[in-house]
Amino acid sequence: xxxxxxxxxxxxxxxxxxxxxxxxxxxxxxxxxxxxxxxxxxxxxxxxxxxxxxxxxxxxxxxxxxxxxxxxxxxxxxxxxxxxxxxxxxxxxxxxxxxxxxxxxxxxxxxxxxxxxxxxxxxxxxxxxxxxxxxxxxxxxxxxxxxxxxxxxxxxxxxxxxxxxxxxxxxxxxxxxxxxxxxxxxxxxxxxxxxxxxxxxxxxxxxxxxxxxxxxxxxxxxxxxxxxxxxxxxxxxxxxxxxxxxxxxxxxxxxxxxxxxxxxxxxxxxxxxxxxxxxxxxxxxxxxxxxxxxxxxxxxxxxxxxxxxxxxxxxxxxxxxxxxxxxxxxxxxxxxxxxxxxxxxxxxxxxxxxxxxxxxxxxxxxxxxxxxxxxxxxxxxxxxxxxxxxxxxxxxxxxxxxxxxxxxxxxxxxxxxxxxxxxxxxxxxxxxxxxxxxxxxxxxxxxxxxxxxxxxxxxxxxxxxxxxxxxxxxxxxxxxxxxxxxxxxxxxxxxxxxxxxxxxxxxxxxxxxxxxxxxxxxxxxxxxxxxxxxxxxxxxxxxxxxxxxxxxxxxxxxxxxxxxxxxxxxxxxxxxxxxxxxxxxxxxxxxxxxxxxxxxxxxxxxxxxxxxxxxxxxxxxxxxxxxxxxxxxxxxx
Amino acid sequence: xxxxxxxxxxxxxxxxxxxxxxxxxxxxxxxxxxxxxxxxxxxxxxxxxxxxxxxxxxxxxxxxxxxxxxxxxxxxxxxxxxxxxxxxxxxxxxxxxxxxxxxxxxxxxxxxxxxxxxxxxxxxxxxxxxxxxxxxxxxxxxxxxxxxxxxxxxxxxxxxxxxxxxxxxxxxxxxxxxxxxxxxxxxxxxxxxxxxxxxxxxxxxxxxxxxxxxxxxxxxxxxxxxxxxxxxxxxxxxxxxxxxxxxxxxxx
Numbered sequence: 001x002x003x004x005x006x007x008x009x010x011x012x013x014x015x016x017x018x019x020x021x022x023x024x025x026x027x028x029x030x031x032x033x034x035x036x037x038x039x040x041x042x043x044x045x046x047x048x049x050x051x052x053x054x055x056x057x058x059x060x061x062x063x064x065x066x067x068x069x070x071x072x073x074x075x076x077x078x079x080x081x082x083x084x085x086x087x088x089x090x091x092x093x094x095x096x097x098x099x100x101x102x103x104x105x106x107x108x109x110x111x112x113x114x115x116x117x118x119x120x121x122x123x124x125x126x127x128x129x130x131x132x133x134x135x136x137x138x139x140x141x142x143x144x145x146x147x148x149x150x151x152x153x154x155x156x157x158x159x160x161x162x163x164x165x166x167x168x169x170x171x172x173x174x175x176x177x178x179x180x181x182x183x184x185x186x187x188x189x190x191x192x193x194x195x196x197x198x199x200x201x202x203x204x205x206x207x208x209x210x211x212x213x214x215x216x217x218x219x220x221x222x223x224x225x226x227x228x229x230x231x232x233x234x235x236x237x238x239x240x241x242x243x244x245x246x247x248x249x250x251x252x253x254x255x256x257x258x259x260x261x262x263x264x265x266x267x268x269x270x271x272x273x274x275x276x277x278x279x280x281x282x283x284x285x286x287x288x289x290x291x292x293x294x295x296x297x298x299x300x301x302x303x304x305x306x307x308x309x310x311x312x313x314x315x316x317x318x319x320x321x322x323x324x325x326x327x328x329x330x331x332x333x334x335x336x337x338x339x340x341x342x343x344x345x346x347x348x349x350x351x352x353x354x355x356x357x358x359x360x361x362x363x364x365x366x367x368x369x370x371x372x373x374x375x376x377x378x379x380x381x382x383x384x385x386x387x388x389x390x391x392x393x394x395x396x397x398x399x400x401x402x403x404x405x406x407x408x409x410x411x412x413x414x415x416x417x418x419x420x421x422x423x424x425x426x427x428x429x430x431x432x433x434x435x436x437x438x439x440x441x442x443x444x445x446x447x448x449x450x451x452x453x454x455x456x457x458x459x460x461x462x463x464x465x466x467x468x469x470x471x472x473x474x475x476x477x478x479x480x481x482x483x484x485x486x487x488x489x490x491x492x493x494x495x496x497x498x499x500x501x502x503x504x505x506x507x508x509x510x511x512x513x514x515x516x517x518x519x520x521x522x523x524x525x526x527x528x529x530x531x532x533x534x535x536x537x538x539x540x541x542x543x544x545x546x547x548x549x550x551x552x553x554x555x556x557x558x559x560x561x562x563x564x565x566x567x568x569x570x571x572x573x574x575x576x577x578x579x580x581x582x583x584x585x586x587x588x589x590x591x592x593x594x595x596x597x598x599x600x601x602x603x604x605x606x607x608x609x610x611x612x613x614x615x616x617x618x619x620x621x622x623x624x625x626x627x628x629x630x631x632x633x634x635x636x637x
Numbered sequence: 638x639x640x641x642x643x644x645x646x647x648x649x650x651x652x653x654x655x656x657x658x659x660x661x662x663x664x665x666x667x668x669x670x671x672x673x674x675x676x677x678x679x680x681x682x683x684x685x686x687x688x689x690x691x692x693x694x695x696x697x698x699x700x701x702x703x704x705x706x707x708x709x710x711x712x713x714x715x716x717x718x719x720x721x722x723x724x725x726x727x728x729x730x731x732x733x734x735x736x737x738x739x740x741x742x743x744x745x746x747x748x749x750x751x752x753x754x755x756x757x758x759x760x761x762x763x764x765x766x767x768x769x770x771x772x773x774x775x776x777x778x779x780x781x782x783x784x785x786x787x788x789x790x791x792x793x794x795x796x797x798x799x800x801x802x803x804x805x806x807x808x809x810x811x812x813x814x815x816x817x818x819x820x821x822x823x824x825x826x827x828x829x830x831x832x833x834x835x836x837x838x839x840x841x842x843x844x845x846x847x848x849x850x851x852x853x854x855x856x857x858x859x860x861x862x863x864x865x866x867x868x869x870x871x872x873x874x875x876x877x878x879x880x881x882x883x884x885x886x887x888x889x
Contacts, residue, residue, distance in 0.1 A: 046775075049775070050774075050775040053774045053775055064698060064704075064706060065696065065706070065757070065758055065759065066705075066758065066759070066761065066762050066802065067762075068705070068762075068802055069698055069699075069704045069705060069706050070704075071698070071699060071704070073699065073703050073704050073705075074699045074701055074703050074704065083781070083782075085782065121776075121778070123781045124778035124779065124780055124781045125773070125775060125776075125778045126781075127778065127781040127784070127831070128771065128773040128777065128778035128779070128781075128831055129770075129771050129773055129831075130771045130794070130825065130826050130829050130831050130832055132791050132792075132794040132795040132798050132825065132829070133781075133791070134791070134795075135786055135787075135788045135791040136788065137788050138785070139785030139786050139787050139788065140782055140785060141781060141782055157795060157798075158795060160703065160799065163703055163799070163801075164795075164798060167798065170765075171765065171769060171770035171771070172770065172773075172775075174762065174765045174766045174769065174770055175766075175770040175772055177762075177766050178766045178767070184762070186759060186762075209751055238698040238699040238700065238704060239697060239698055239699075239700060240698045272639070272671050273639070273669055273671055273672070275669060275672055275676050275679065275680055276676070277673070277675065277676050277679055277700060278700045278701075280700075280701045281701075378721070379701065379702065379726065382702075382719075382722060382726045382727075382728065383673075383726070383728065385671075385728070385730055448775045449775070449776075452775065495687070497683055497686050497687070499679070499683060500683075541686060541687070542686075543686060543689065543690070543691045543692070544691050548652075548653065548752075549653070549694055549751055549752045549755065551692070551694055552686065552692060
């Protein structure tokens with residue numbers, strides 16, 4: 001059993017007493033410690049900025065050209081906090097409970113409570129940084145509702161909340177760059193983690209412009225490298241999102257937890273062709289004012305406006321009257337799939353349902369809808385060529401977020417001492433399903449308000465020696481292995497492109513390990529993935545060299561990792577013989593078709609230890625103990 | 638409904654910053670009009686790879702118009718012919734069958750070319766580092782509703798803050814000026830009460846850095862606004878100029 005190191009005491013006192021009990025690093029000594037932060041999304045940028053403010057010597061690594069490009073920028077809808085400004089019954093306890101329940105009781109109570117507890121400070125911090133949240137005419141902050149909650153607790157900046165929060169964190173980071181407290185390494189990709197005597201001591205990176213391979217040592221390494229949704233090829237993630245940093249850390253000993261918890265977002269623009277390179281999300285906030293429906297009759301090809309009201313099935317409102325269109329994402333997604341599988345889907349492919357804002361436009365007027373969702377409507381129109389002010393949008397679920405990630409304890413430290421993991425890259429707070437507007441909250445909670453405290457406790461117990469440790473042979477060895485791997489990729493000189501392999505893997509995973517899963521399908525995927533991997537290493541085609549800007553080579557390294565990771569994803573899904581949140585096993589469902597948890601058998605975190613490519617990994621369990629909440633089947637009816 | 642079109646592409650190819658570059662012509666058949674511009678380039682790159690020719694380097698990431706990573710000049714227009722649209726959101730239904738498209742990287746002294754269509758925009762990061770922030774540390778903030786912000790100020794700030802830092806404004810400007818980029822950040826922060834204490838030094842330092850990065854001056858051509866994928870208004874440049882006049886250069 002893994003020890004999550006949860007502090008003792010009542011749930012509401014744990015974080016406060018833990019902060020007091022943590023060791024501190026004297027302000028004068030902090031600059032002697034070097035910390036590497038990989039990734040500059042909400043979690044990475046907020047970590048790097050906050051640690052630099054405290055006086056640590058921070059180096060930030062990222063593969064894009066600027067920290068502001070990280071994919072947090074694309075989050076649309078909002079960020080949750082328990083401010084209770086609307087006076088509608090919210091509290092830290094309610095945000096905690098909604099998040100635990102939304103995650104289908106598969107997350108760690110103490111982490112989630114802490115998340116809810118610091119949520120209000122995040123809003124304060126962001127406002128102080130100049131994040132232009134939506135306001136009422138009175139000058140006070142405005143809120144809106146999101147799925148899985150019956151209170152309005154979501155703060156937003158039009159449909160660009162992620163952008164504005166990331167720019168806030170980015171600017172906080174750049175102010176530390178100005179003071180020379182942070183060194184930036186743009187267009188630099190982490191390709192290995194260096195572990196010395198069981199402790200994470202640095203990374204190996206490749207300069208993406210020159211191809212130079214280099215080592216960097218530190219007293220602690222923080223991974224803020226996001227999720228692995230792109231293993232499915234098509235997802236709402238940016239094209240560059242990948243599993244490489246976390247997977248290579250996993251291969252160096254860090255446990256990977258709950259990879260099968262993947263979130264399929266219900267409201268995305270449907271797939272339109274083979275060449276499709278990514279899927280685009282339409283914010284969940286649209287479900288505030290939009291109604292999801294399909295024709296009652298299967299194979300009804302009439303255009304939407306010709307289908308009368310009584311021939312429409314508003315299936316979410318019908319099945320879940322209490323939450324209606326605002327049920328959590330996993331439930332909304334599965335219901336859309338169910339309708340399409342039954343032949344009631346709409347559009348050219350039949351793989352779409354309507355999201356209709358007609359009634360809200362009639363009630364509130366075009367101007368109000370434009371102010372709330374204008375940028376989303378514009379985006380929809382650009383991509384599809386259809387006008388959502390006139391015809392209902394067509395949507396279908398798509399891979400969006402991954403709740404699984406590297407295993408971390410209460411201090412956000414992995415099982416490898418010195419390796420901290422924050423944001424989407426870790427597994428900790430969302431259980432089997434994340435609620436809308438909670439990713440931004442978690443990324444910033446980790447970076448601004450959790451890591452700065454917990455990392456100090458670790459550093460206070462080690463002697464700073466990043467400079468000296470760099471001469472250890474483990475760094476040279478890791479550099480050599482990295483260079484060899486690149487040479488190997490370039491030397492295959494086969495006939496199949498990186499994207500062809502990626503598409504093949506993604507298609508397989510979407511079919512067998514997507515919105516619903518079963519034993520036979522998962523076993524089939526586990527048979528096919530090693531075959532695709534073998535083919536990859538025999539027939540991959542990349543042109544150019546490793547000593548230059550070579551985007552196909554970058555992608556090849558990432559797809560090579562997806563081809564190994566995909567196997568773990570399916571294995572975890574196979575071994576979790578229950579349905580919970582985003583993990584729906586067809587064998588385990590209630591008579592009404594809802595997810596059926598098996599708390600007696602599976603109330604644990606599955607943390608996998610790497611034993612070699614193609615070798616069975618070792619399962620370590622962390623038991624989930626619920627002291628405050630009562631486990632129940634989720635009901636949104 | 639989607640249809641298929643044929644195009645001729647003239648694309649700028651340049652091996653690295655110091656190598657000379659030139660246009661190469663590619664004929665591409667059967668382009669689905671539902672494709673985005675970048676998906677069309679993906680398809681071309683797959684073909685080139687299969688033919689043993691090096692694919693075209695171009696920057697991109699989110700492909701939903703918000704990360705600011707992508708961009709190229711298409712037929713003389715930054716991000717192509719559609720208003721308020723990044724290259725990744727430009728769809729091929731906006732082009733005609735048989736058309737020739739000339740595709741070039743951003744061209745400006747402040748943006749050295751990395752390879753083909755990819756340029757180095759780190760100058761923008763240095764301009765932000767010079768003052769594009771509010772110096773609040775984590776933990777210092779007071780309750781978020783303790784300071785009220787008039788909705789109109791919040792709206793001005795948000796209009797300006799939408800900038801995605803893509804650099805189209807510089808590429809479109811006859812002088813290669815970064816005024817709209819600088820103005821957008823200054824306007825965002827200076828419109829808010831939180832931004833007041835550092836207002837003057839922010840304007841001074843950011844403009845100073847902009848000049849150091851070899852961006853040109855603004856001569857009111859307004860090409861930047863026309864090219865901006867977020868349609869950020871040149872009114873922010875007027876605001877920047879107003880703030881700049883008020884500084885009275887106390888730092889020199």
